[in-house]
Amino acid sequence: MPDVAHDRDRLFEQVMSSYGGALERLARAYEADADILRDLLQEIHIALWRSLAKFDNRCSLRTWVYRVAHNVAASHVDKQVRARKLVLVSLDELQGRADESAGEADAAHRHELGQLYAMIQELKPVDRQVMLAYLEGMDAASTAEITGLSARHVATKVHRIKAALGERFRAGGNREQRV
């Protein structure tokens, strides 16, 4: 038993040093309020620590970390949707909304990262997970492993993500001048 506990602690430290930043970005993509964001991040850390007792190397540590983190965050969004009566959209709906929401996003967040967050936070959990995996630079196979969707399904979604991003940022102005 002490070895199992020790392994879990060691893995947790590894997760914190390798994926701490990515987890923070992920949590921010699910929660805009700074105070609630800290709680969500803490909830993700605790869920990860608890889950690592069951980690059996059947998937990579990265896949495990993202699965747990996304599931905790998706449950969080689910509660927030009910509490705040939020309306989330799919990738299909996101495309074509560039003009109307770019203006709103611009008013709320005057820089591109803010626009990107505003765009992600509008998405339903499934599309949000794929979008985040894409932004973290994961390929379709890794994303499929994390989400449980087929690689083909992921590829279709990534295609829509690219279109939506292009549309949004072109609608938002010339990227080169602002980045």
Add this chain to the structure above:
Amino acid sequence: MNNESEDRQVMELWQNQTTEGVRMSVEQVRLEAGRFQSRIKWRNVREYVAGLAVTAFLGYEFSRAKDLLLRVGFGLVMAGLAYVVWHLLSKGSPGEADESAGLSGWIEFRRRELVRQRDLLSSVWRWYIGPLVPGMVVVIVAFGRFALAHGRSIIPVVADALLIAAVFVAVGRLNATQKLQRQIDELDEQSRS
């Protein structure tokens, strides 16, 4: 600028953003996880204590009542409560999510939970209100009969009966099943899209 270069720039923008470096140490996470477990444990203890307190009260009233009808009423209420608690424990307890199961596992778990809540709500008359009504009716009739037999006003008994009936009707009219069904449909749509 081509699309690939634009995609890369968005990714770089995302990956190179400044983060606050919020990290929990093993000691912190162990402490918080312990607090979480402790909160769950105390919540369960509170629920059991509340259940025991109600049972003890009804048991006391049952043993103290001299009127046979009143005893029957308290007995029926206790039996009804036992059924409600059994139903809640066997069908009302939420399952535990497998947090490492991936999105499809999460959707499946969430859907199961929503279906469970919807079914519980749609059958609230059968498992919550129904089992309590016979005992409550008998208790009220017994109190009413006692009041009439001793020349007291029956108005407080009628007022209590109306209050209890209003609570039952309000619980029975909780119309959240459609809302839950909409959430189930949304999840189905998510897993299809």
